[in-house]
Amino acid sequence: MDRLVMLYGKIxxxxxxxxxxxxxxxxxxxxxxxxxxxxxxxLSASAVGTRIVFASDRDHCFYFNLYTMNGDGSDVRRVTQAxxxxxxxxxxxxxxxxxxxxxxxxxxxxxxxxxxxxGVMQLTSDPAFDWEPVxxxxxxxxxxxxxxxxxxxxxxxxxxxxxxxxxxxxxxxDWQPVxxxxxKHIAFTSDRDGRWEIYTLNLESGELKxxxxxxxxxxxxxxxxxxxxxxxxxxxxxxxxxxxMEADGSKVKRLTHSTAINQSPSxxxxxxxxxxxxxxxxxxxxGDGSHVVNLTKNAATDFxxxxxxxxxx
Numbered sequence: 001m002d003r004l005v006m007l008y009g010k011i012x013x014x015x016x017x018x019x020x021x022x023x024x025x026x027x028x029x030x031x032x033x034x035x036x037x038x039x040x041x042x043l044s045a046s047a048v049g050t051r052i053v054f055a056s057d058r059d060h061c062f063y064f065n066l067y068t069m070n071g072d073g074s075d076v077r078r079v080t081q082a083x084x085x086x087x088x089x090x091x092x093x094x095x096x097x098x099x100x101x102x103x104x105x106x107x108x109x110x111x112x113x114x115x116x117x118x119g120v121m122q123l124t125s126d127p128a129f130d131w132e133p134v135x136x137x138x139x140x141x142x143x144x145x146x147x148x149x150x151x152x153x154x155x156x157x158x159x160x161x162x163x164x165x166x167x168x169x170x171x172x173x174d175w176q177p178v179x180x181x182x183x184k185h186i187a188f189t190s191d192r193d194g195r196w197e198i199y200t201l202n203l204e205s206g207e208l209k210x211x212x213x214x215x216x217x218x219x220x221x222x223x224x225x226x227x228x229x230x231x232x233x234x235x236x237x238x239x240x241x242x243x244x245m246e247a248d249g250s251k252v253k254r255l256t257h258s259t260a261i262n263q264s265p266s267x268x269x270x271x272x273x274x275x276x277x278x279x280x281x282x283x284x285x286x287g288d289g290s291h292v293v294n295l296t297k298n299a300a301t302d303f304x305x306x307x308x309x310x311x312x313x
Contacts, residue, residue: 073295123161211249255289
């Protein structure tokens with residue numbers, strides 16, 4: 001019963017973060033950061049050619065669709081058009097397709113869509129809750145989170161939905177998978193040791209390693225493009241802040257310093273910037289936490305950013 005309460009509490013938190021805010025709720029989107037971080041600076045060359053996909057309810061309150069924009073926040077384009085909830089988008093490695101979770105059939109399943117909104121294809125069809133898709137570096141597999149076996153675990157499947165394999169097997173809640181750039185590991189979040197912490201799974205040996213440690217929570221892992229570091233979210237300083245650490249869990253450094261809920265980090269393809277969500281906006285900051293830029297500046301709720309360098313126009 002306690003685990004069920006925790007599960008529904010976590011799902012409720014996810015959806016509360018996605019609630020619609022109107023322009024009268026100005027304080028909701030107020031980003032509180034140090035003065036030196038809010039200086040509007042010209043984004044580096046990394047923004048050129050970078051495309052970000054994210055979820056937003058900007059065109060229909062309480063219903064979320066997918067949008068893309070350039071790395072500097074320009075050229076926003078709507079990708080999906082359904083009166084539904086399309087969330088957790090993730091670019092394919094070639095930047096041509098987007099995997100996402102949607103409840104358009106009445107249950108959350110995994111879908112893929114071309115970057116221009118055409119060719120929507122449903123990959124999973126299970127009474128369970130399937131979400132949080134992420135592509136393997138070679139573009140051949142998609143990992144995702146599901147409770148289809150009665151427990152929240154990490155799975156992987158072919159990009160057509162076939163050959164579904166269970167990767168984790170624990171009574172804990174395993175979620176938020178992300179593939180390492182070399183394809184050999186999956187980092188994920190789990191409460192198997194009593195708190196939300198980040199682990200890596202060696203896909204060849206099955207070896208499991210915990211990277212973060214109590215007493216604080218750790219979640220939302222994101223590999224740097226070169227595989228040497230991970231960005232993540234933690235409450236170790238009593239706020240939802242973004243940190244970076246080495247791939248072995250060492251040299252933890254705090255990047256954000258605000259009263260906002262900072263989460264969902266995603267690296268720019270060249271590794272120089274981190275795109276993330278902060279109180280319903282998509283922000284960009286340098287890899288050391290400086291030069292924060294608000295990319296969306298929208299009264300709606302914008303979240304779940306994912307970056308790619310391979311842009312098709």
